[in-house]
Amino acid sequence: MHRREFRNLICQRPVLLDAPLPSSCLSSRWSEAEIFHNLDEVIASLTSFKNICCDIVRCPSAGLNRFAMKTALSGEPPMAMNCELMRLCCAALGDTPVFGTVSTTGQRLEPYGTLDFDDAVTCYAEQGRALLEGGAQGFILCGSNDIQEARAALIALRELQDCPCIVELTVNSQGQVIGGTEPLSALITLQALGANAIGFVPTEASLSLAPLLKQLKPFATVALYGVVPRCTTPVECMLAGEALVAAGANLLGCSHQCSTTDQYALGVRLHNLPAQPVQKSGISALSSLHSSVLLGPQHPFAIVGERINPTGKKKLQAGLRQGDLELVHSFALEQEQRGAAVLDVNMGLSGIDEKAMMLKATGMLSRLTPLPLCIDTTRPDVMEAVLRRYPGRALVNSVSGEQARIEETLPAAAKYGAMFILLPLTDAGIPETTKERIAVVESVLETATSYGYGVEDCVVDGLVMTISANPEAAQVTLDLIGWCAETLQANTIVGLSNVSFGMPERQWINSAFLGMAMGRGLTMAIANPSANSIMATTQSYNTLWGHDLTLLLNGGALTPENV
Amino acid sequence: MPTDLSFFEIIPIELPHAMILTRLGYRSKRTVLPPRQREQLEATIAQGFSLCEPQGCWQRLPITGWEGDTIILSNDLAFTSRSLCQMLQGSVAVALMASTVGLTIVNAAEEAMAQGDGSTAVIFDAVGGQSANAAMAWINEYVRRQIRRNGEHLTKHRFSPGYGDFTLENQELFYKQLQLEHLGLELTSRSMLVPEKSVTAVAGIKQSISSR
Amino acid sequence: MKKSDFKTWAERQVLILDGATGTELARRGMPAGVSPEAWVLEHPEVIREIQRAYMEAGSDIVYSCTFGGNRCKLEEFGLAWKTTELNTALARISRQAVGNQAMVFGDLAPTGLFVEPFGQLPFDEAVAVYAQQAMALVAGGVDGFVIETMMDLQEARAALLAVRETCDLPVMVSMTFGSDGRTLNGTDPLSALITLQSLGADAVGCNCSTGPEDMAKVIATMKRHATVPLLAKPNAGMPRLKNGITTFDMEADEFGDHMEPLVTAGAAILGGCCGTTPEYIQTLKAQTNSLCPTPPTNKRQTVVSSYKQSLCIGKDQPLTLFGGRINPSGQLALAAALRKNDMTLVRRLAQEQARQGAHVIDINVHMQGGDEANLMRAAALVVTKGAGLPISIDTVNIQAAEQALRVLPGRGILNSVSAEEENMEAMCQLAAKYGAVIVCMPVDGSGSFGGSAEVIAHIKKILACAARYGIPAHDCLIDSLVFTTAAGKEAHRRTLEIIDWCVRSAKLTPLAGVSNLSYGLETRHWLDVSFLCMAAGRGLSAAFIDTSSEQVVNAVFAIDALAGHDPHMSRYIDRFSQQALAAAETTMPRTAGEKVFDAVVNGDEEGMERLLRQALKQGESPNSLVDNRLIPAINLVGEKFDRKEYFLPQLITCADTMRKGFALLQPLLDAANGGSGKKEAKVILATVQGDIHDIGKNIVALMLNNYNFEVIDLGKDVAAEDIIRAVKHHGADIVGLSALMTTTMIEMKKVIDLAQASNLTDVRFMVGGAVVDQHYAKEIGASGYAGDAIGAVRLAQQFSGIESEQLSSNPPTKDATDDQATQEQGRNQ
Missing domain, CATH: 1.10.1240.10 (Methionine synthase domain)
Known part of the structure; x- marks a missing residue:
């Protein structure tokens, strides 16, 4: 099945999937060894799903990966088992598509565990290959509690063949993905990485996922999938399914705790429900392992903390040369405290292994802070290495109209679905006029589109020059920002320290410029969040545009009742 | 020729900033004034200036005769002073002028001194004195322009009682002739004007005979 | 003559005025000291001869001989009762002299009195004085008016209004500037031009003042913003005093040579003032015959003025700051003062805002039960005097607006004209009459504001109304409706959209009441500053903002730098260079x-x-x-x-x-030290009898105190007997005496003599004061003379046996207190 076909399928009507077995049953009923001892029962159970109108059935291959089987089974080569199992399933189910399932390795990935990220990718890749050989129509990643593991699997499977990948995440009764990731953050990370559907399995069988799906729907550019809660009557089951569809689900999973009759009723009902739309244009959002940041005029202004950058910082330079990240650590916490929304990470320092240091720093930071990272490097190889491992959706700083950047950085960014900062300059330098800069923006965007990017995935850098050298500099940038906000409807960002270079009392220029740019629609800035004037301007923006009402509440201009 | 007494209710002087600083002993390029002190100084000067109410008057009096070192004006007014007579040589009339900045600034200076704020007191004192001088300069310029259309001009200098041999007692003549009580001024028994930030002066009016 | 005909005429060719009249009359026998008007009436043939001569020399316009013909001037000769008769007759004589070959313009000139706010003559009385003269001149058949040799912009305005309220004839206004380029009251050429042309003058310029060279500079300054033809009537060079005789240093030929540069500078109407004769006019005519005047500017620029400065508002200009603190709403002290008609606070608020950097002072005196019209008029005058900045009259009350605009010596801003039908018509009519710039308030009184589209519709409606009254769009500022922060983002977004529309679509000048935003909020300045910046980013031209916050003003400097309105960043750098210096001072660790x-x-x-x-x-x-x-x-x-x-x-x-x-x-x-912290010595200080100056003595007292002397200050005007009594009573060691006047310094001797007579031989006397010196001190038997407060301290230390280190190395020099006293003596009394 091609991804396009999968998309067509879910556009016709809500699709019913056979639901995952609760993780407890998985091992107790059919351990890897048992599957082959009870093949007939397994196949019969799959056929029953077909009978209750399931549109897609899963092949119970979840545990058959190299790491999980190492302890469980010996003898039979695992990949051959995958292939064989899949073949049998396909044969039994006829024209009902069978998806291969992959699941946890049972080991923790770095930076949390010892399993190397690329080893995990290799492991999933070989299983995936085997399943495809056996006739898999697509994949379902299930039973994973670790976003990083899901990412590894997704990267592996996406590299194999053009077939759909569905990611299943387990959520607890608090609505958190097990492992501490917010569902929205997981959605942002995984859909950017190329998942075709993202679904949730509740830890408590009675939990309805409708509120969660409803909350996520506006941010989803892929199909949403939810498992129906446990029901006791056919009507109840139908209603529960309808509620999920109404909340935005494109796929439903039938619950194993419901009776076949109930599930059948649901399956039939789904044939008569209209399909839920899947939003085509993406959203501007970044995520980290735990959390996410939404960008744009509808959301709070985002300050990208600029301090993790050794340029001009002697102490930091010395630390990095000795592989010491203590200052990076404290800069990160301090910037987070001061209200940064994203942290810029730059390890550009002569005489150190930038790639290693960058991986080390981003690895440390993704555990330390909930803030998404902005990967600031000029080296495409460093960029790619970091993006591959970063357990979230990062911001790439930057892609410009320079040939090398377009050819190397842009594909790397695209592969991992990162957002990128678009620097309107070319090999010929920085264009002087707004018009010329617009032309560069348009040309880079055109190339980006061919990689599947949309306008929402890029942030245009206003590229402000020093006003003491050119009094028109600020105006050119403001006009570019204005054009981006109004005509292109893209996010924009400026670095603030350039504009005031060479002037006394720079904070006034910096904050005034920030305000003026906000007036033209600026949505982000790279700045030092320790500067009071910058953060006060940011707070004013958030107060004025209704993102932060504390000032008004404290000032008595609003009461909690009329918020 | 008319001999009307003209009063100026409000004289639009500019803040005589440089003169005030000079009077306070400020020497440009020499005096070092840190920003904080400068700010405070400027604020005090501005505050003092807002307390000044520059007013004044002038009158033209024809010269009717000379007797030695005495000059006789209409209204039977006479001034005795050799240096004054020298200055007025060739004049057909005199302009008697008076200016004051009122009592408010003087009181404010005294009040500041009483509060132990000597710094503010001397600044107010300087602002008042220089503003009174500026008001006198304004009147002088006004008179100069007024009489120009009559083909007349003013002597380059003006003279004030208490200067040289033009004794302070002459202040009394100014006081009566210019009806200085209308400006709220009083005269002490020793011929001093109250409020003290007040100036009187006399200048000569000469005829300019055009060659054409 | 119709105004429009005059305009066409002055645009097509250089118009020639006449030359000097007074000197010509004197040459023909008019004695000194008489009223020229009365004398000419008795000798009409003389003026006829002069004016014919000017006409033949090339004058297109001659001035009626009514320079001193207003009733105030005539009263100086006891002739006020004849004002109307004299003026009508004099106009007729000139008409007879030139027939239809030249125009006769009625001459109005200074009254010699000062008009409020700079004098006592009420503005409307001044208008009445000129109206009487103008009416008489119209009856005598003049073709137009010239208001000339004006030293006071306010008097010129009164005359201009008088003519406009009397007839529809063209009127030229010509001011006299000093060598500093300003009138006596400090009006500069540009402010005069802006004020007068907006008030309806058909030509503006200058006469008398200086010779032709300097006048070209004045004309060039005016030309940049002149929408009317400019007039120049210079003297024959500069007056020189030779052997007591005034002559003008320029011959006719040389005078003529200066005419082309004047036309190049922008003058369209030329003539001669003091020292010129028909011969000068002839060369003037010859030199300008082939020249064509430069047409008036077509720049669409908003310019307002006070009596001493003008201000451009618009997109290529620095952000204009309106100071809105003169507003009794929410300010109890101001409201209370206004109720008592006390304008002290108004004046202070105006001055404060001016000092902090406001460019325009907004005046709002509306309050329950207040007489708004009278308060507004008084406040406008007080602010004019106090701050000298252009003024915005903030009212919806037609009477208040008119009262203020009428007496405002400058081009004011009328804030505001709403889209409410009745208010809109009346306010536009008023603004047109007084030439005010208007603030369009795009609300219709319904209480709801709608979205940008509704607001823009209101703006268009107001602009259309303004246009009907002849107010062009560039003289309208657009209020972009800023409400409190709590009004929500839709309101803020609308504001930015209106600004955007003004700047990018409609080419209008947007204004924003940014201080409304944080009204009632405590942490206000950052909100204001941030929103101001946002609006400035969209191209805001003017803002109401609280200038008392340094943050705000700093941000405004930054905005101008960023918006390219501070080309070399010089204003920004100037503002902060002082602070930068302070910061640069090395701070060594100190105990x-x-x-x-x-x-x-x-x-x-x-x-x-x-x-x-x-x-x-x-x-x-x-x-x-x-x-x-x-x-x-x-x-x-x-x-x-x-x-x-x-x-x-x-x-x-x-x-x-x-x-x-x-x-x-x-x-x-x-x-x-076991409680022995004793004072140095006892010093008695006094200003002697008859002298009331005590600032110097007070400073000495203060300094001595600081040096731990025990000071007994007896004050000023203290009799010798009282001083001696005090010395005995306190057992003083030192007496300091001060006197500022020659008349009072003799008192010092009296005191010292009395001390000797009283056997007080141990007491040391030190003296000081403007007229006192070392020599005099010795002469009267004083122990020492101090030139300044530090000198007094050193003397006192010496007397009480403390040897200061400085004493030998630094003899007291002539210092500030000394200078001060000298001036006091010279001028003060």
């Missing part, structure tokens, strides 16, 4: 004791206590603090004062700081 020393030297009174306590805590003894910190510090201050590095206020502040420190240490010293 608390050293900081005590610094505090005295820097006059840091507030910090003294804290620093002393710190030093004591660190173990420095009270004695050491006095001997090693305070005393050396104040001695250094004295040195700096001698070297003029410090001036008087600094000396005093430093001494106060030292005194404060000393007072804090006193109890500790007493404890340490």
Whole structure:
């Protein structure tokens, strides 16, 4: 099945999937060894799903990966088992598509565990290959509690063949993905990485996922999938399914705790429900392992903390040369405290292994802070290495109209679905006029589109020059920002320290410029969040545009009742 | 020729900033004034200036005769002073002028001194004195322009009682002739004007005979 | 003559005026000291001859001989009763003289009185004086008017309004500027032009003043913003006094040579003033015959003015700041003062805002039960005098608006004209009459504001109404409706959209009441500043904002720098260079004791206590603090004062700081030294009998006190007997006497003589004051003379046996107190 076909399928009507077995049953009923001892029962159970109108059935291959089987089974080569199992399933189910399932390795990935990220990718890749050989129509990643593991699997499977990948995440009764990731953050990370559907399995069988799906729907550019809660009557089951569809689900999973009759009723009902739309244009959002940041005029202004950058910082330079990240650590916490929304990470320092240091720093930071990272490097190889491992959706700083950047950085960014900062300059330098800069923006965007990017995935850098050298500099940038906000409807960002270079009392220029740019629609800035004037301007923006009402509440201009 | 007494209710002087600083002993390029002190100084000067109410008057009096070192004006007014007579040589009339900045600034200076704020007191004192001088300069310029259309001009200098041999007692003549009580001024028994930030002066009016 | 005909005429060719009249009359026998108007009426043939001669020399326009023809001037000759008759007759004579070959313009000139706010003559009385003359001149058949040789912009306005309210004839206004380029009241050429052309003058210019060269500069300055033809009527060069005779230094030919540059500078109407004759006019005519005047500007620029400065508002200009603090709503003190008609606070608020950087002062005096019209008029005049900035009249009351606009000596801003039908028509009519710039308030009184589209519709409606009254769009500022922050993002977004529309679509000038935003909020300035920046990013031209916050003003400087309105960043750099210097000062680590020393030297009174306590805590003894910190510090201050590095206020502040420190240490010293912290010596100070000047003596008292002398200040105007009595009573060691006047310094001798007669031979006398010197001190038997306060301290120390280190090395020099006194003597009394 091609991804396009999968998309067509879910556009016709809500699709019913056979639901995952609760993780407890998985091992107790059919351990890897048992599957082959009870093949007939397994196949019969799959056929029953077909009978209750399931549109897609899963092949119970979840545990058959190299790491999980190492302890469980010996003898039979695992990949051959995958292939064989899949073949049998396909044969039994006829024209009902069978998806291969992959699941946890049972080991923790770095930076949390010892399993190397690329080893995990290799492991999933070989299983995936085997399943495809056996006739898999697509994949379902299930039973994973670790976003990083899901990412590894997704990267592996996406590299194999053009077939759909569905990611299943387990959520607890608090609505958190097990492992501490917010569902929205997981959605942002995984859909950017190329998942075709993202679904949730509740830890408590009675939990309805409708509120969660409803909350996520506006941010989803892929199909949403939810498992129906446990029901006791056919009507109840139908209603529960309808509620999920109404909340935005494109796929439903039938619950194993419901009776076949109930599930059948649901399956039939789904044939008569209209399909839920899947939003085509993406959203501007970044995520980290735990959390996410939404960008744009509808959301709070985002300050990208600029301090993790050794340029001009002697102490930091010395630390990095000795592989010491203590200052990076404290800069990160301090910037987070001061209200940064994203942290810029730059390890550009002569005489150190930038790639290693960058991986080390981003690895440390993704555990330390909930803030998404902005990967600031000029080296495409460093960029790619970091993006591959970063357990979230990062911001790439930057892609410009320079040939090398377009050819190397842009594909790397695209592969991992990162957002990128678009620097309107070319090999010929920085264009002087707004018009010329617009032309560069348009040309880079055109190339980006061919990689599947949309306008929402890029942030245009206003590229402000020093006003003491050119009094028109600020105006050119403001006009570019204005054009981006109004005509292109893209996010924009400026670095603030350039504009005031060479002037006394720079904070006034910096904050005034920030305000003026906000007036033209600026949505982000790279700045030092320790500067009071910058953060006060940011707070004013958030107060004025209704993102932060504390000032008004404290000032008595609003009461909690009329918020 | 008319001999009307003209009063100026409000004289639009500019803040005589440089003169005030000079009077306070400020020497440009020499005096070092840190920003904080400068700010405070400027604020005090501005505050003092807002307390000044520059007013004044002038009158033209024809010269009717000379007797030695005495000059006789209409209204039977006479001034005795050799240096004054020298200055007025060739004049057909005199302009008697008076200016004051009122009592408010003087009181404010005294009040500041009483509060132990000597710094503010001397600044107010300087602002008042220089503003009174500026008001006198304004009147002088006004008179100069007024009489120009009559083909007349003013002597380059003006003279004030208490200067040289033009004794302070002459202040009394100014006081009566210019009806200085209308400006709220009083005269002490020793011929001093109250409020003290007040100036009187006399200048000569000469005829300019055009060659054409 | 119709105004439009005059305009066409002046655009097509250089118009020639006449030359001097007064000197020509004198040459033909008019005696000095008479009323020229009365004399000419008795000798009509003389003026006929002069004016015919001018006409034949090329004059297109002659002025009626009515320069002194207003009733105030005529009254000086007892002729006020004849005003109407004289003017009508004189106009007729000129008409007869030139027939239809030249135009006769009625001449209006200064009354010699001062019009409010600079004098006592009420504005409308001045208007009435000129209206009477104008009416008489119209009856005599004049073709137009010239208001000339005006020294006071307000009087010129009164005359201009009088003519406009009398007839529809063209009127030219011509001011006289001094060598400093300003009128006596400080009006510069551009402010005069802006004020007069907006008030309806058909030509503006200057006469008399100076010779033709300087006048070209004045004309060039005006030309940039002139929408009317410019007039120049220079003297025949500069007056020179030779052997008591005034002559003008320019011959006719040379005068003629200067005419082309004047036309190039922008003049369209030329003539001659003092010292010129028909011969001059002839060369003038010959030199300009082939020239064509430059047409008036078509720049669409908003310019407002006060009597002494003008201000351009618009997209290529720095952000214009409106100071809106004169508004009684929410300000109880101001409301109370206004109820008592007390304008002191209004004046102070205006001055404060001007000092802080406001460019326009907005006046709102609306309150329940207040007489808004009278208050507005009074406030407008007070603010004019107090701040000298252009004014915005903030009212919806038609009477209040008219009262204020009528007397405002400048081009004001009428804030505001709403889209409410009745208000809109009346306000536009008023603004048109007085030439005011208007603020369009795009609301219709319904209480709802709608979205941008509704607001824009309102704006268009107001602009259309304004246009009907002849107010062009560039003279309309658009209020972009800023409400409180709590009004929500839709309101804020609408504001930015309106600004955007104004700047990018409609080419209008947007204004924003940014201070509304945080009204009632405590942490207000950042909100204001941020929103101001956002609006400025969209192209805002003018804003109401609280200038009392340095943050706000700093941000405005930054905005101008960023918007390209501060081309070399010079204004920004100037503002901060002082601060940058302060920051650049190296701060070496200092001990608390050293900081005590610094505090005295820097006059840091507030910090003294804290620093002393710190030093004591660190173990420095009270004695050491006095001997090693305070005393050396104040001695250094004295040195700096001698070297003029410090001036008087600094000396005093430093001494106060030292005194404060000393007072804090006193109890500790007493404890340490067994309560023997005694004073140095007793000094009696007095200003002698008859003298009322005491500032100098007060400073001496203050300084002596700071040096720990026990000072008994007897005050001023103190009789010799009282001084001697006090010396005996207190057992004083030293007496200081002050006198400022020659008339009073003799009193000093009296005191010293009386002391000797009373056997007080141990008492040392020191004297000082403007007219006193060393020689005089010796002559009257005083022990010493002090030139300044530091000198007095040194003398007192010497007398009481304290040898100061400075005493030998730095003899007291002539100083500030001394200079001050000299001036006092010269001019003050």
